[in-house]
Amino acid sequence: MNELLSIANQNLVLHRHPKNKKETLQAWDSADEYLINYFMDNHLEEKLEGEEQLLILNDGFGALSCFFNDIKRTTITDSYLSLSSIKLNMQRNRCIESHLLLQDSLQSFPENIKVVLIKIPKTNAYLEFLLQKLQGKISADTIVIAAGKVNMIHNSTLQLFEQYIGTTKTSLAKKKSRLIFSQVDAKKEVEEKDIAVTWEIEKQQWKIHNHANVFSRNHLDIGGRYLMDNLPEGDFSKVVDLGCGNGIVGMAALQQYTDAQVTFIDESYMAVDSARINTLKNFEEERSDNARFVVNNGLVGFKARSYDLILCNPPFHQQQTITDNIAWSMFNDAYFCLQDGGELVIVGNRHLDYQDKLTRIFGHCELVTENQKFVILRAIKES
Template sequence: MMHDNGQVLNVPQGQFELGRLPKRPKELLRAFDAADEYLLAHLAASAPAQTARLLVLNDSFGALAVALAAWRPCALSDSYLSQQATRLNLTANGLAETQVALISSLAPLTGHFDWVLIKVPKTLALLEDQLLRLRPHLSETSQVVVAGMVKALPANVWKLLERLLGPTTTSLAQKKARLIFVRPDGAKVLPPSPYPVYYTLENTAYRLANHANVFSRDSLDIGTRFFLQHLPAAADALDIVDLGCGNGVVGLLAAERNPAARLHFIDESFMAVASAEENFRRAFGGGRAATFQVGDGLTAMASASADMILCNPPFHQQNTIGDHIAMAMFKESRRVLRKNGQLWVIGNRHLGYHVPLKRLFGKVSAVAGNAKFVIVKAVV
């Protein structure tokens, strides 16, 4: 089965049909970039032994894992969508899902790795967290290759690699992509991990845990702060969803305002859902019903199963800006809400979310706004 609008990756390891997630009818973006191609060409020239143990980090949609499936690599990611895309792309190319061991960002690594291939993530804190977890699984003979598009490789990437792993050398740029080679230094003493980061939520007693890849990790961001000031209390809301929950602060305060409600926390980041669960359990102990799910938006939720959905949609996917994830969230919300159910959305004013919401729901009203943000309520 090939993707409806997949693209073909042509590399020394073979030709592979690849697609992105979430799926869009007229996908214009590729499921791989020039850094993937450069990394795979380098690997082909280096010819790792067939018995070599390979680890891939932050493979956007599985391009590296699929091309290297013959080595049965481990692939570590904080993204559910990345893992799901890897599964679909393996199947689309006639490969067994079992040829790649998918590992979530908080799962422990085991054993020694001969080759480690790292795509630089958007959040450098995530890279720092990953390098600290990785270091005990490297020896001085391990080959560590870091790849990224030049524009996504700030100087801090080199500093992190040299501080935590060892000396680096850099390739020439090729098609605006670059490789960094790291020589692990066994004598380096690792600092303790600074993650998760904790802070006390302003004007409350809630202590919030934030794993490395959580948005606005060190303090409350201004959009969420505005959203929290206007969260609804609705006596008839029995099931409330914090969609794209991050550290779960929105759902946490919604639970406080709606004491009879069950809360459902959903995000595609393993670290976000783990942070949300820790924060909710610390706040309420076992006294409140809640579910925590790593997944693709609301796709796993039953139709007509929620009374209220609270959402601060992401407008980035890795380094791509766009509203496609927000639009998918709005459509799914329409399906998941019960009759008279409400979707509350906060967004930057310029994103104009009220327009697509009006098209989908009909009943849309502005709840609050300031110079930068607007909160919109859509009713089924």
């Protein structure tokens, strides 16, 4: 796996985070390279004057944030893992930290934006959210350039740039990536709308709020529903919804374990805020006071033997890449944080072989139930 990005007379050592000893994927892609080369070939740094700055949206692991080390810039992402990667890669490459402001996607965009570099996200909903916020902060002479893999750029992608920014065109493809150029139309007036969606879970009569970048934002995730319907029996007092998304599994735990404290954890700022909104909206204050909401890389940094039940619907991708690294990390962290006798209960697609992974970590694993698509697995930490 290549860790050295050599581009435009710079050499950067870049790691993905969390770092995997057997990592086979590099921390940048050809879309990062295309953006950097275009910026440098067209001397866009010369466009930045006075307090004007560069805005970077959706940087994956810090290739863009680290490369433009000498330029005053703000990087915005919804991913805690991306922010952590950027910070670590900045330190690794001895970048000037005072030149970079890191923000999550729910914070306000900066003023004085002159150049915008965007990595195309997986979903149009999140792209629309970013473009809507951007539209109110740019002027006619702002330069807006986006990049993504060819298979991620569709007519609907370009239509969003046309809707919020202005006339849009694309470049030729290089290394299976393409650039998008949008000319800012200062006269364009787009009515602001709430990109978030809300729908109801009839069984519980819950109204579920979903920010733009929340997994399964348009409907109830069937894996999450299966886990909600198969929570373990028991008298649990400290529960975790690990990788909580919009919070439905943790909310089911709040409802079933009436004396329990439930901690909702996700690496997406939008997911954790959606879980917070949903819990406050659907539970009485006395019960919602027993809920805690944390943006974090799983259970990293949490105390050993501190929980008696961890519920998890693990992701099998990181950004655009299918991987079991996140699930492995979650399972190992869960073992560390469970009390003796504590339980990890997960839902997963049948083909993902989580049973073998849990057996290797816990020494055993029980199949609780299954259907044609999912399995519910339970592993108990023995003393």
